[in-house]
Amino acid sequence: MSTLVAISITTAILSGLWGWVAVSLGLLAWAGFLGCTSFFGAPKDGIKGLLISLITNLSGVFWAMMIIKGGEFISTEILTYVLTGVVTLFMCIQAKQSWLAYIPGTFIGSCATFAANGDWQLVVPSLIVGGLFGYAMKTSGMWLHSKCNQLSESGVMQTK
Incomplete structure (x- = not known):
């Protein structure tokens, strides 16, 4: 079984589970999928990739709130766009x-x-x-891939 297929299987199973967890806990399922996607796209793998994706996601929440709350004190629409530009500058400079x-x-x-x-x-x-959940999807997919390869190499699982 290829790595892609193994990760696809575990991602499918855990995506369904995430949908249930999100509804059960009153969370935003779509935002959770963004967090999952952020992990999959992170420049590092494993726990370090998870931490980088979470830290940057949370910094983005902070910056968005700076724009939202800052905009409440600005009476001119054009200045809210300037504020957005300035905050975006800091989002990138960080x-x-x-x-x-x-x-x-x-x-x-x-x-x-x-x-x-x-x-x-x-x-x-x-x-x-x-x-x-994104971390669990990838980690469990890598585990599944490894186990299937071990079974295949030991002759227990034959592919035709």
Whole structure:
């Protein structure tokens, strides 16, 4: 079994489970899938990739809230766009720090916050649990791939 097929199988199973968990806990299923996607796209693998994706997702939530809350004090529409540009500058500049260098993760957290109308209290746990599910999807897929290869090499599982 290829690595892709193994990860696809575990991702399919855990995606269904995530849908149930999200509804059961009152989380945003779509935001959890963003957290999962962020992990899969992270520049590092394993726990380090998970931490990088979560840290950048959460920094994105912070920056989105700066735009949302800052915009409440600005009466001119054009100045809210200037604020968005300035905050976006900082979202990118923070990438000078290695743990914040995954810029897509920052934008995922920010976009999720805007999509949830600034409800960061709901976005944060959804992104975190979704990221954990992404880690579980890939890790269990790699385990499945390894076990299937061991069985195949031992002659227990024959492919034709």
